[in-house]
Amino acid sequence: MAELPAEMTAVEITAPGGPEVLKPTRRPVPVPRPREILVRVEAAGVNRPDALQRAGAYPPPPGASDIPGLEVAGTVVAAGAEVARWAVGDRVTALVSGGGYAEYCAVDAGSALSWPAGYDAVRAAALPETxxxxxxxxxxxxxxxxxxxxxxxxxxxxxxxxxxxxxxxxxxxxxxxxxxxxxxxxxxxxxxxxxxxxxxxxxxxxxxxxxxxxxxxxxxxxxxxxxxxxxxxxxxxxxxxxxxxxxxxxxxxxxxxxxxxxxxxxxxSTLRARDTAFKAGLAAALEDKVWPLLAAGRLAPVIDAVLPLADAARAHALLEADHVGKIMLTP
Missing domain, CATH: 3.40.50.720 (NAD(P)-binding Rossmann-like Domain)
Structure with missing residues (x-):
């Protein structure tokens, strides 16, 4: 396994406000807890709750990263001691409680799913939140x-x-x-x-x-x-x-x-603050009932725009303007 960097680029909310308060910064690379995996992020989704958090109206739940971003896709680069299913090199997409607008993201192992057959990182990252x-x-x-x-x-x-x-x-x-x-x-x-x-x-x-x-x-x-x-x-x-x-x-x-x-x-309901067991149950249901439909092409995420991570402010402006489907970020 390649040695991981100590720091990464992430996008933080510098103060409550409009899209312009989103700024690139340097943060420590997260260390996965025993039941978490560390994902090198290849794409992340932009969602309405991110904009609410940016405006100061939807704080992250206790213990979650203050970095916005609720869904990512990428490659597993490290795994906690209690993780059985995932291994370094696996490609996963995952629902997270925060931390998606970054180069690396710690993910509860139960909230992760394999990419549907034929999917790339952008399409895979467009799935979890919705x-x-x-x-x-x-x-x-x-x-x-x-x-x-x-x-x-x-x-x-x-x-x-x-x-x-x-x-x-x-x-x-x-x-x-x-x-x-x-x-x-x-x-x-x-x-x-x-x-x-x-x-x-x-x-x-x-x-x-x-x-x-x-x-x-x-x-x-x-x-x-x-x-x-x-x-x-x-x-x-x-x-x-x-x-x-x-x-x-x-x-x-x-x-x-x-x-x-x-x-x-x-x-x-709200989803972000629900416990990991609840989210793992949803992941299992989707893997059983929905992932085969995605792989067969019967369903597909609708993607409006793909922007660099550094353009997160522009992505939020698009989110709050006229768009159809998902807006995505790529580190």
Whole structure:
């Protein structure tokens, strides 16, 4: 094994603020704990939680790196004493609680997966945050079943593009919302049965029309605000609404009558602070049920841009502007 450097280049948040507060710096190379592997990062994903952390609204959980970045792909260069599955030289992609915007990243061994067959580092690194999130929320918490209908807001976001593809792969009808005609076409190209331009169409009416008046069995919402009450209208009887973000705010006024009359479940979750055993369980489910679909080309991450690690500030500006799918960094 080649000797590892003592220091690495990483991108740190110099102060809460806009994209410009992201600056390259030098940090010590992490030392893996007994159940961790050390990955030489070849690509890392950029996600909304990174921007929230940068703005000072989403601090890392206790014990996590303060360096942003929640997903990486690369080569294992060291392994802790209790790691059995992975060895130096293995190529892995992994969900992490922080530390992805760097040349090296310590990863819990249970949160790592092999690259799907035929994948390179960029495509492999584009998988964990969105696929772990969608599987946990749409299929585990939301309980989406074949033959049911999913309404997904933000259909061209990283989460949205994955939710559309996974729901279709597992036999659901999909209604997706997006903000332009071009983005609606992207949703349809990914498999959405109906794409709704939320700027000039009513997603409640469109969802009911697409389901014969029944409504959506599962709604994946990252918007919040006034969408909460409208989601209750769009939901089917016994529907499940899963909240994963609040782009329009976490406070609103809601009439809960429909929640009662339709026997709805409104739940939500965050993933970053969940324990390693929970994330390992998600990794195992994805490896069993989803990784074969990726290898077969039935699903694929949608990648908007690939930028050098030093351009993390520009990547965040793109994230908060107009993009489709994932934005990636390469050290």
């Amino acid at each position: 696929f772990f999130t969608v599987w946990s929320n749409v299929f585990d918490r939301g309980g989406l079943k074949p033959g049911e209908a999913l309404l997904v807001h933000g259909g061209t976001s990283g989460i949205g593009t994955v939710a559309i593809q996974l729901a279709k792969a597992f036999g659901a009808t999909v209604v997706a919302t997006a903000g332009t005609a071009e983005k609606c076409q992207v949703c349809r190209d990914l498999g959405a049965d109906v794409a709704v331009n939320y700027r000039d169409e009513d997603f409640v009416a469109a969802t009911k029309a697409a389901t014969g008046g029944r409504g959506a069995d599962v709604i994946l919402d990252m918007v919040g605000g006034d969408y909460v009450g409208r989601n209750y209208e769009a939901a089917a009887v016994e529907g499940r609404i899963v909240q994963i973000a609040f782009l329009r705010g976490s406070k609103t006024t809601v009439d809960f009558t429909r929640l009662m009359l339709k026997r709805l479940v409104h739940t939500g």
